[in-house]
Amino acid sequence: MNHSVSFRFLWIGQTFANLGDVLYIVGLISLMYQLTGSAVYMTLVPFFITMSQFLSGLLAPLIIDRFRLRSILAFSQLGKTCLSFILGWLLFSSFSFQNITFVFLLVFMISFLDGWSTPVRNSMVPLLVQQIDLVKANSFLSILDQTIRLGAWSVGGILVVWLGTYQVIYVTVVCYFASSVMMFMIKETHLNSHSEETNQTSLPKTNWVKIKEGWVFIWKTPAVRTVTIMSVMESLASAVWVAAIIYIYVEEVLNVGEEWWGYINASFFLGLIIGGFISLRYNRLINEHLSHVIVFGTLISSVFTFLFVVNSIPWLILILSILIGFGEQLGGIAQQTTIQKSSPHKELPKVYSAQYALQLVTYAFSVLLLGYLTELLGVNASFLLASFLLFTSFVFSFLNRKQLNQ
Incomplete structure (x- = not known):
């Protein structure tokens, strides 16, 4: 694929942003534990992040209708840079238990801005590459995302030990700033079609109508509706991979070291x-x-998740884990491309915002559900439920495979 210059700026900027996001969470959770000694405050960090991103996803259409996509992405990253700098300065210079409320307010604001990044980035991809290259572009971005997720947590832990927790926050600021620069360098001429479409409106829309548009489009468009229903079932199933459940599985089923x-x-x-x-x-x-x-x-994900349940051979479990991830990625990239090809540029950011909000609340609910199920019936019950949800998603996609082409 011949990457456009703007697409290159997009993926480089997003790489810096993703790296900053991981380092920010690692540093913040570490600081919270050092300064408060409370596990409750540690768990409040991901809670505030998730709830803020959910709210951001719901309200994103109000911003999308008023500004260009590049401007939203660039200024949200710049805002995160400024807020994380303030957070680092506060934690480094004058942190006390009394102003911890202000820390969580900053966390909420940073996450709120971050809630726009993923939907807007995914919406910009079809505007920066040719349609025939969408699968390649989505695959490339996904590889970058997963590589950072795989490696950045370890890097974050090393940096905390090497530099100290306060300094990791400032490394985050540098990453966010680099991301902001890259986003501002995206040429806006690539996005004129989106801007013109969004500005053409015969009658003023109420805020409620703007918020609903993405949800309404999802429901009325067969391919997008099918993918969205699948993503809900798959989000419910994906919570089985949280560290707490895997830890119990390792201890109770595999009987190996942590x-x-x-x-x-x-x-x-x-x-x-x-x-x-x-x-x-x-x-x-x-x-x-x-x-x-x-x-x-x-189908791959559902079958190998079921085999994951009925096996307790450690080396085989690792192979099954690889195959489950492979199937999920293959289907996920195809789903992503289907949404991009089935949605006009005008509607795509709102569709992604609605989907993002739905996936966040679904995942949060599923973590609680599977955690309770694990405690009540055992960890295998959670994996069986995940396997059933994935198989249901497979059956649903098979029955609606013609709609996926519409």
Whole structure:
């Protein structure tokens, strides 16, 4: 694929942003534990981040209708840079238990701005590359995302030990600033079509109508509706991979050392990366058979998740983890491309915002549900439920495979 210069700026900027996001969370959680000694305050960090991003996703259409996508992405990153600098200065110079409320307010504001990044970035991809290269572009971005997720947590831990927790926050500021510069360098001429479409409106719209538009489009568009319903079921299933559940699985089912939960998670992410490379290599073939790839990827994930439950051989579990990640990535990239090809540029950011908000609340609910189920019936029950949800998603995609081509 011949990347446009603007697409290059997009993926470099997003790489810096993703790296900053991980380092920010690692540093903040570490600081919270050092300064408060409370596990409650540590768990409040991801809670505030998730709730803020959910609210941001709901309200994003109000911003999308008023500003260009590049401007939203660039200024949100610049805002995160300024807020994280203030956070670092506060924690470094004058942190006390009394002003911890202000710290959580800053966390909420940073996460609120971050809630626009993923929907807007995904919406910009079809504007910066040719349609025939969408699978390749999505695969490339996904490989970058998963590589950072796989490696940045370890890097963050090393930096905390090497530099100290306060300094990690300032490394985050540098990453966010670099991301902001890259986003501002995206040429806005690539986005004129979006801008013109969004400005053409016969009657003024109320805020409620703007918020609803993405949800209404999802419901009325067969391909996007099918993918969204699948993503809800898959989000419910994906919570089984949270560290707490994997840790219990390692202890109660595999009966091996606690380091194996790290091996399993690493194997899963390795499968995601392999799936990304396969999609990158065979992008033209996948682009021609998106509906089949969606069905096949979901089937792989459901079958190997079930085999994960009925096996207790450690080395085989690692192989199954890789295959589950591979299937999820293959189907996920095809789903992403289907949404981009089925949605006009005008509607795409609102569709992604609605989907993002829905996935966040679904995942949060699923973590609680599977945590309770694990405690009540055992960890295998959670994996069985995940396998059932994925198989239901496969059956649903198979029955609606014609709609995926509409």
